[in-house]
Amino acid sequence: MFDFTTVSTWFHSLLTGVMPEWLAIGIECLIVLLFIIILYATLAIILIYAERKICAFFQCRIGPNRVGKWGVLQVFADVLKMLTKEIIKMRQSDRLLHDMAPYFVLVASFLTFSCIPWNKGLEILDFNVGAFFFISVSGIGVIGILLAGWASHSKYPMIGAMRSGAQLISYELSIGMTMLVVILLNGSMQLSEIVQQQADYGWNIVRGHVPAVLAFLIYLVAGNAECNRGPFDLPEAESELTAGYHTEYSGMHFGFFYLAEYLNLFICGAMAATIFLGGWAPFYIQGADGFNSVMAAIPGFVWFFAKAFFVVFLLMWIRWTFPRLRIDQLLTLEWKYLMPLSMINIVLMALVVCFGLTIN
Amino acid sequence: MAQTVLFIIIAAIILISGILAVTTKHIMRAATYLIFVLFGTAGLYFLMGYTFLGSVQVMVYAGGVVVLYIFALMLTGQHDNDEKVPAATIKKAAALIASLGGAALMLFIFISHKFATTVLTAPSEQLTSVKTLGTQLVASDKYGFLLPFEAVSILLLACIIGGLVIARKR
Numbered sequence: 001m002f003d004f005t006t007v008s009t010w011f012h013s014l015l016t017g018v019m020p021e022w023l024a025i026g027i028e029c030l031i032v033l034l035f036i037i038i039l040y041a042t043l044a045i046i047l048i049y050a051e052r053k054i055c056a057f058f059q060c061r062i063g064p065n066r067v068g069k070w071g072v073l074q075v076f077a078d079v080l081k082m083l084t085k086e087i088i089k090m091r092q093s094d095r096l097l098h099d100m101a102p103y104f105v106l107v108a109s110f111l112t113f114s115c116i117p118w119n120k121g122l123e124i125l126d127f128n129v130g131a132f133f134f135i136s137v138s139g140i141g142v143i144g145i146l147l148a149g150w151a152s153h154s155k156y157p158m159i160g161a162m163r164s165g166a167q168l169i170s171y172e173l174s175i176g177m178t179m180l181v182v183i184l185l186n187g188s189m190q191l192s193e194i195v196q197q198q199a200d201y202g203w204n205i206v207r208g209h210v211p212a213v214l215a216f217l218i219y220l221v222a223g224n225a226e227c228n229r230g231p232f233d234l235p236e237a238e239s240e241l242t243a244g245y246h247t248e249y250s251g252m253h254f255g256f257f258y259l260a261e262y263l264n265l266f267i268c269g270a271m272a273a274t275i276f277l278g279g280w281a282p283f284y285i286q287g288a289d290g291f292n293s294v295m296a297a298i299p300g301f302v303w304f305f306a307k308a309f310f311v312v313f314l315l316m317w318i319r320w321t322f323p324r325l326r327i328d329q330l331l332t333l334e335w336k337y338l339m340p341l342s343m344i345n346i347v348l349m350a351l352v353v354c355f356g357l358t359i360n
Numbered sequence: 361m362a363q364t365v366l367f368i369i370i371a372a373i374i375l376i377s378g379i380l381a382v383t384t385k386h387i388m389r390a391a392t393y394l395i396f397v398l399f400g401t402a403g404l405y406f407l408m409g410y411t412f413l414g415s416v417q418v419m420v421y422a423g424g425v426v427v428l429y430i431f432a433l434m435l436t437g438q439h440d441n442d443e444k445v446p447a448a449t450i451k452k453a454a455a456l457i458a459s460l461g462g463a464a465l466m467l468f469i470f471i472s473h474k475f476a477t478t479v480l481t482a483p484s485e486q487l488t489s490v491k492t493l494g495t496q497l498v499a500s501d502k503y504g505f506l507l508p509f510e511a512v513s514i515l516l517l518a519c520i521i522g523g524l525v526i527a528r529k530r
Contacts, residue, residue: 128490
């Protein structure tokens, strides 16, 4: 498997050969920053196009097909429209907080985005508490949504923000618990280490069998709720709350919420791929050497993106299939079903790990 | 060098948002500035290489406590309650005594202790791995933290029971 650290160490030695180390590190930081921003924007465009097409297919429509071949330029046209729209200033709103709120959501999204291991040796943030850091920074987003609802000084955003606060705080627990299951299985919180173990011993969803599959299903439900997507899109609920917490936003400020929503969808899918489906680890069958060598020839990041987009497709499928829940049903689902289930699941996984019942 | 520059930037963020948090007249803005103070503190922990502590800071304070503040303010606060009610003299006097006492305590600690290092260095991440922290947390030997850990869980239990008592149907 290709290790990306060879490239990064070569690049670092190349830079330090001609300049002092602090300048080299500064330049590398800038390159990483550019990489994150470009990848973020590209993925957003791909995801918005994919969402519109997949939604159309589920509703027996064609979807965007006028701008460019198969409508591929539709998203670019939308971005241009969004960029040129006026940002409306409202008299009654708290301007400072109103303008600040989208950035909280965006920062949370960027920080979680940087935790993802793309390839062997290609991680941006990789602590020994990586999984914990991921959960903790994803909690910043809810501040942005609450502030957006409050600062708009209007009823619909307020109700949307309250709903979203209740929803995000509740479902964060399930996400944390399912990640704990994986951490138990791998004995490490470092995301790169978790993926490395899956490359050595098999994907977590196979290795951890029953509790891992349960955790994967719980993660899919809770992840969908964390991204504010249907059937859990109560914070926006366009038929009852106009657009929920971002009703009063226009132009690019709305665009940031929109961008973060789609990227959170991708991050959710990518994290599911990382902790359950083996991240960049290729698909191996024990004994079939010819098959394995063909699989190993495919680069790690291709595997990673394939798995991540597979999970994203699953989430989109769920979104366009089920009707929206009521708020009491939503909270009942989390607190009365998913939470106890994930607690039992942790005990189950602990027993599996204790008695060595994992499939290796 | 780079450590010092980053430290100065983070310290400036903490100080400025701390001052703004107590001088602003809007309570929701004060909560928002408080978030920046807490993020700055987390930044200091990350700068020193204590990634676990930094993550806990972000999760517990920024993700938990401030969200709770904002939630409570949204449920109880009004948008138009910005006109100041003049505080009573006794309140002003109490505030003055409390702040003077706090400042005196800070100064005393500042003067009576020397700074251990002049340069902020990042220790290795492996030095305080999660494994060490975890085993130490539930260890019952000399430097184990089992007793405080259990005491905190009793506190949380008391909070849950208190919440149930307040919320129960009469």
